[in-house]
Amino acid sequence: MKTSGMVVSSTLAILVLHLGLIPIMGEMNELQIGVAGQPVILNCKGVPHHSGVSWKYNKVYIRKYTTSYLKGKATMTDRSEIINNKDLKVLDLKLSDAGSYTCEYGSQTVSIISLHVFELTISSGGHFLPNEAPKLTLTQNSPHRLPDLNITLFNNNNSAVRPKHLENKTREKYILVLKELEATDSGTWMCRVHSVSPSINHNIAFDLKVLGFQNPDxxxxxxxxxxxxxxxxxxxxxxxxxxxxxxxxxxxxxxxxxxxxxxxxxxxxxxxxxxxxxxxxxxxxxxxxxxxxxxxxxxxxxxxxxxxxxxxxxxxxxxxxxxxxxxxxVMKVSANPAGPLPRGAKMTLICQVSSPLPPNAHLRWNRVNGTEADVKKSEQNEAKLEVIVSAAGLWNCHLIEDEKVKISLNYSVEEAPVWMSYVVIGTSIAGSVLAFGLACLCIISGMSWQRRRQRAKRMTQARQYLLENKTCQCQHLLLWRDVVWLGANGQDKKPLRVKIDPQFYNERY
Known part of the structure; x- marks a missing residue:
């Protein structure tokens, strides 16, 4: 009898396998992670393929299968669908969707899934300008006790960054402040969430978009x-x-x-x-x-x-x-005096930039095919450099930054023809003679003008004395005097010699 029972059981097992049926396993309880705003697929394990199952959220039907799928009254019903006739897909997950999800096959509970939901929000909607510091808020929701999270951030180059953690009084919300962003920080970042109990190790990708310039500041x-x-x-x-x-x-x-x-x-x-x-x-x-x-x-x-x-x-x-x-x-070069250089003369070449140079930049004059003696450098922050030349040749002014030539300008010093040198020398001599002559003429004219001024002054005094019937006291008695009469226009007339009576003179003096 015992052997006969074993044969019957084996026959039934073979029949079940032949018909493609899989015996239903016991109910399973597992933890699954979801991220708000993203879809999540909850797997109903241990049921045959193409079998109709029902899903509940906290004992409220999401989808119920009889001969077809019927909508339940759970909050995510309109955002969910059954795929593969057994798995539940929830679209646009909400933080409030965290909870216990039950998969039923017929009247038997097959799987129980505890859905733990994370929500990551970014200030300014993830759109930033350079020098702005984003604030990230990570919120969690679970049907069980909230775990203590360890959060690590990785930038768009997959390098770990250390944000500033703001005070967290509860385990529900974590606030992190990043450093000031640059335009090169644009891209996909990663938030790695880790906890020991329950065991969570999940990555949440997020985008930071920094509108700005690719130029240096x-x-x-x-x-x-x-x-x-x-x-x-x-x-x-x-x-x-x-x-x-x-x-x-x-x-x-x-x-x-x-x-x-x-x-x-x-x-x-x-x-x-x-x-x-x-x-x-x-x-x-x-x-x-x-x-x-x-x-x-x-x-x-x-x-x-x-x-x-x-x-x-x-x-x-x-x-x-x-x-x-x-x-x-902007750089420019010039010469003083401009033009060809006469033999024996000197010329100043001027190289100038429009603003003081940074410490890592300087100006340099050098003569083409010249020697070290023909090289001159500017001092730090100097925006103007002069060099005195006495011979014809080609000169270059370079603006050098970090030992690299940024821009250059040439100035060709040409030698004046011989006849021009003679003209210049003759002109210089003639100019010197003319200047000397003008100086002498000025001196002579000044002396003559001074004498005329003194004589006019004396004549004015004489006329005044005569009008007042006064005579001059003289050291020697002169009986004859020259009297100069002044005309109406102030010009001297021909002197008139008059004789003075000695008796009158003695009575007077």
């Missing part, structure tokens, strides 16, 4: 007078697929604390279309054609020394601003 460009230069600001809104609109402005300031000149306005639509409007009419510049859509560019077709200064491009998004500057330094 302050870029320095060098140009020479009469050259052509293009100033370009490279935006990253296409690279990071920025789907928001923003505006911008380009300004030029020649000197510090001066009123900036508006060169152009631009705006980028939500579809990524860029439009530019030229503002300045007196400033000579062009907007290059055929440039990348993510670039803001201006072209100076013929640079002058006055074009130097700072060009500032500013972005404005959601009432926040960021900016990038390009400093244009």
């Amino acid at each position: 302050l870029e320095r460009m060098y140009a020479t007078v009469d050259s052509t230069v293009i100033l370009s600001w490279r935006l990253n809104f296409q690279k990071i697929k920025w789907k928001e609109g923003f505006t911008g402005q380009l300004k030029w300031t020649q000197q510090e604390n001066a009123i900036p000149h508006e060169l152009l306005d631009f705006n980028v639509t939500a579809r990524g279309e860029k439009h530019e409007t030229q503002k300045s009419s007196h400033f000579r510049f062009k907007i290059p054609e055929g440039k990348p859509e993510s670039n803001i560019e201006v072209k100076l077709p013929k640079v002058s020394f006055n074009h130097s200064g700072q060009y500032q491009c500013q972005l404005a998004y959601d009432r926040r601003h960021t900016q990038s500057k390009i400093e244009l330094v």
Whole structure:
């Protein structure tokens, strides 16, 4: 009998396998992790494929199977569906969806899943400008006691970063503050959540988009007078697929604390279309054609020394601003005196830039095919360098930054012809003689004018004495006197010699 029973059982088992049926296993309770905003699939294990199952959330039906699937009254019913006739897929998971999910096959409970949900929120919706510090908030919800979490962040280069943790009074919410962002920080970051009990080791990916410039914060460009230069600001809104609109402005300031000149306005639509409007009419510049859509560019077709200064491009998004500057330094060379160099004469060559140079840059004059004695360097922050030359030749002025030549300008010192040297010498001699002659003439004229002035003064005094019937006291008695009468126009007349009576003279004196 015992053997017969064993045979019957074996026969039934073979029949079940032959019919493709799998015996239902006992109920299972497992922990599953979900992230708010993402879908999650809850697996019903231990039931045959293509079998109808029912799902409950905290004992409330989500989907019930009879001869077909019927909707239940759970909160996630409209966001859920049955896949493979047994697994539950919940779309757009909510933090409140955490709880106990039960899978039933017929009237038997097959699986029980405890869904632990994390929600990661980022300030400003994950859209930032450079120098802004994002704040991340990680919230958890579970049907069981909340675990103590250990959180690690990894940037877009998969390097660990250490955020600032704000005070956490409960295990429900964790707040982390990152460092100030740069445009290069745009990309996908990772938040790794770990706990011991229950055992959780889950990665949550999130995006940070930093709208900004790919240029350095302050870029320095060098140009020479009469050259052509293009100033370009490279935006990253296409690279990071920025789907928001923003505006911008380009300004030029020649000197510090001066009123900036508006060169152009631009705006980028939500579809990524860029439009530019030229503002300045007196400033000579062009907007290059055929440039990348993510670039803001201006072209100076013929640079002058006055074009130097700072060009500032500013972005404005959601009432926040960021900016990038390009400093244009212009170089020019000249000579004093200008023109060919006469034999035996000297000339001063002047190399000048429009602003003081940084400590890692300097000016240098050198003569082509010259010696070390023909090299002269500027001092630190010196914006002007002079060198005195006495012979013809080609001279170069270099602007060197970090031992690299940025720009150069040549000045050719030409020797004047021999006849020009003679003309110069003759002109110098003639000029000296003329100057000496003029000096002598001035001296003679001055002396003559002084004598005439003194004589006129004496004649005026004499006339005054005569009018007052006075005579001069003389050391010697002169009976004859020359009397000079003055005409009506003040000019001297012919002197008249008169005789003075001695008796009158003695009575008088």
